[in-house]
Amino acid sequence: MDGSNKQIRLARRPVGTPTLEDFSFTEAPIGTPGEGEVLIRNVYISVDPYLRGRMEDVKSYIPPFQLNDVIISGVIGQVVESKSAHFAKGDIVIGMLGWEEYSVAHEKTLRKLDPALAPVTANLGIIGMTGLTAYFGLLDIGQPKEGETVVVSGAAGAVGSTVGQIAKIKGARVVGIAGSxxxxxxxxxxxxFDAAINYKTEEVGKVLEKACPDGIDVYFDNVGGEISDAVFPLLNKxxxxxxCGAISAYNKTEADIGSRVQTYLIKTSAFMKGFTVGDYSSRFKEGGAQLAAWLNEGKLKYEETIKEGFDSIIEAFLDLFKGKNLGKQLVKISEFE
Amino acid sequence: MDGSNKQIRLARRPVGTPTLEDFSFTEAPIGTPGEGEVLIRNVYISVDPYLRGRMEDVKSYIPPFQLNDVIISGVIGQVVESKSAHFAKGDIVIGMLGWEEYSVAHEKTLRKLDPALAPVTANLGIIGMTGLTAYFGLLDIGQPKEGETVVVSGAAGAVGSTVGQIAKIKGARVVGIAGSxxxxxxxxxxxxFDAAINYKTEEVGKVLEKACPDGIDVYFDNVGGEISDAVFPLLNKxxxxxxCGAISAYNKTEADIGSRVQTYLIKTSAFMKGFTVGDYSSRFKEGGAQLAAWLNEGKLKYEETIKEGFDSIIEAFLDLFKGKNLGKQLVKISEFE
Incomplete structure (x- = not known):
């Protein structure tokens, strides 16, 4: 296909909070699919806090972006040219694709979406990665029981809002911590939710103690930092x-210093586990089916914050660290045909 | 029985590192056993870091000592008078008894020891609480696999030295951190052990990185603080x-501030669990039998640091926080007859 393809690349590794200057906007010819590949016009770009980690040159659960690489994240697009027997022109597909207008991808890296089953963007959120993150982290690690108290930080984000709702489905008392x-x-x-705490105007530890008269049985941690420091003294046996996340620390240039957790863990025999949704890839089908069922039964709701236009991708990403998004942050860069 | 019974009581709650003045030496008449009870002349008193926690007036896994209570810990003694069908004069028994020369205890709180099976003091150490602590913490939580790297802090203490040996039995590479x-x-x-690091003279993080060329799969934490801070960056997926313990924090009067662990846990999907040996009380028989078997097969060794005399109990306790003990710290206050 003729024409040019706008792309966003990592120009340099961010120091502290990323800025526009850490990225470069480039143009390249639109790619041509080879055998087994398709050409996709990208429509929805997912921006996520974890991408900040991939911009660092350190060992982590996924390898870092290389300098001048096109940034990769969850993307939904539409097939415009197919050399694959599995995909036809017009198909709506999801995959890990570039921050670019058009992507060429191998059929094995894509999944076809059926817009009749759920709004397509839900596949980047509540029935996609963020929903699965909430599902496995809460149910596999948190294991909330009926009548227990679940606290979730980053509660109005894509993951946190799903965590709280699943905890309610499981019969827990749910307290969210959010920023407005x-x-x-x-x-x-x-x-x-049974209660919510605005960490920007309230003293989290004090208010949390009142909001959790029976202590805290599960703390789903999306943020780390001072908010989490305030939770530890209230843990139950x-x-x-x-x-799940430590967004408070992602942009720190100095060491992340705060309450050591050891004494709290010993006093309560508590259990703390880091995870990433990829740890559960063998169970995505189970999780996705359950989330879709709850969504269709009206037991799960979600919000999206959608910016428009290719040029607003970086701004949408930076907004995550300002807590501007309610629910899943997406950028819409073209239309389905 | 006539005569007087020296006792050690909690005179006031220690602030920071305990001192002699936090305790009072009192004398009382020797008690008289009622039905189902025995009178015991205490011989070996166990002093343990966790007792520091019981001297604080805070919620923890065991209730705090009350002011003017006789301090309670693991004790081995000999029955001098019995009103129990289960115990005879001369029997050697173990129980949670007072820091006192003579205790009266109910038969249900005591266990008879057979000196032919193992040296009796081993029941306060390697086949007793500290051995069980090592056994369950390492095997149930740490789950070392053959060829993995296990790091243990407080490695020359009663728990740490057992942890390292069990990890060797399981085929792991073992690195200890100790203070001399x-x-x-x-x-x-x-x-x-495959390697050992002297945290008082070496830079733990740097030396540990060399001693663990394949990273760290299990970190058995007895100390918390800066030593643990240095371990987190080296964790494997x-x-x-x-x-198990945070002896570095037990005597702190200010908050325990250091590296937050969240980012490390997320990057590695690592798992951190506080515990106390009491969490495993339903499995003590299994653990005790396995430890005794390993001991008799010569696969486990242990050291004891034994002070002599009732008046040295406090000093022995305070020595724990100076790292003076090699292996299990005990005080011998009388002789078996």
């Missing part, structure tokens, strides 16, 4: 802590 | 961290 009054009232009034 | 050259050479030359 609007988010807190969303959690309580729309998602059915045999508490479980899925450690 | 003498302890380090004991770990390598007597117990068969899916590392396990039994959190």
């Amino acid at each position: 009054e609007e988010k807190c009232s969303y959690l309580i009034n729309e998602l059915g 045999f508490a479980r802590i899925p450690v | 050259e003498e302890k380090c050479s004991y770990l390598i030359n007597e117990l068969g 899916f590392a396990r961290i039994p959190v």
Whole structure:
């Protein structure tokens, strides 16, 4: 296909909070699919906090981006040219693709979406990676039981809001920690959380103690930092802590210093486990089916914050660290035909 | 029985490192056993770091000592008078008894020891609470596999030295962290550790990286603090961290501030669990039998540091926080007859 393909590349490794200057906007010819490949016009780009980690040159659960690489994340697009027997022109597909207008991808790296089953963007959120992250972290590590108290930080984000709802489905008392009054009232009034704490205006430890009169059995940690420091003294015996994210630390240039957790863990025999959704890849089918069922039964709700236009991808990514998003942050860069 | 009974009571709650003045030496008449009870002349008193926690007035896994209570710990003694069908005069017994010359105890709180099976003091150490602590923490939480690297802090203490030996039995590479050259050479030359690091003279993080060329799969944490801070960056994917003790923090009067662990746990999907040996009380028989078998097969060795005399109990306890003990710290306050 003729024409040019706008792309966003990692120009340099961010130091602290990423800025526009850490990225370069380049143009390249639109690619041509080889045998078994398709050409995709990208429509929805997912921006996620974990991508900050991939911009560092350190060992982690996924290899870092190389300098001048096109940034890769979850993307939904539409097939415009196919050399694959599995995909036809017009098919809507999802995969890990570039921050670019057009991607060429091998058929094995793509999955076809059926818009009749669920809104397609849900596949980047509540029934996709963020939903699965919530599902496995909460149920496999957190294991909430009926009547227990579950606290979730980053509660109005894509993962946190799903965690709280699944905890409610399991019969737990759910307390969310989020960064604005609007988010807190969303959690309580729309998602059915039992309480919500605005960490920007309230003293988390104090308010949390009141909101959790029976202590805390599960703490789903999306943020780390001072918010998590305030949670540890309130843990119950045999508490479980899925450690999903530490967004408070991702942009730190100095060491992440705060409360050491050892004494709290010993006093309560509590259990803390880091994880990434990839640890559960063999169970994605199970998780996706359950999330889709809950969604269709009306037991799960979700919000999306969608920016428009290719040029707003970086801004959407940077907004994550300012806590601007309610639910899943996406960027729409073209239309389905 | 006539005569007087020296006792040690908690005079006030220690602030920071305990001192002699936090305890009072009192005398009381020797007690008289009622129905189902025995009078015991205490012989070996166990002093343990966890007792520091019981001197604080805070919620923990065991209730705190009350002011003016006689301090309670593991004790081995000899029955001098019995009103129990299960115990006879002369029997050697173990129980949670007072820091006192004579105790009266109910038959249900005591266990009879057979000196033919193992040296009696081993029941306060390697086949008793500290051995069981090592056994369950390492095997249930740490789950070392053949060829993996296990790091243990407080490695020359009663728990740490057993952890390292069990890890060797399981085929792991074992690196100990301890506080003197003498302890380090004991770990390598007597117990068969693969490497040992003297945290008082060496830079733990740097030396540990060399001593663990394949990273760290299990970190058995007895100490917390800066030593543990240095371990986290070296964890492998899916590392396990039994959190057994945090002796570095027990005497702190300010908050325990250091490296936050969240980012390390996320990067490696590592797993950290606090525990206390009581969590495994339903499996003590299994653990005790296995430890005794290994001991009799010559696969486990142990050291004891034994002070003599009732008046040295406090000093022996305080020595724990100076790292003076090699292996299990005991105080011998009388003789078996």
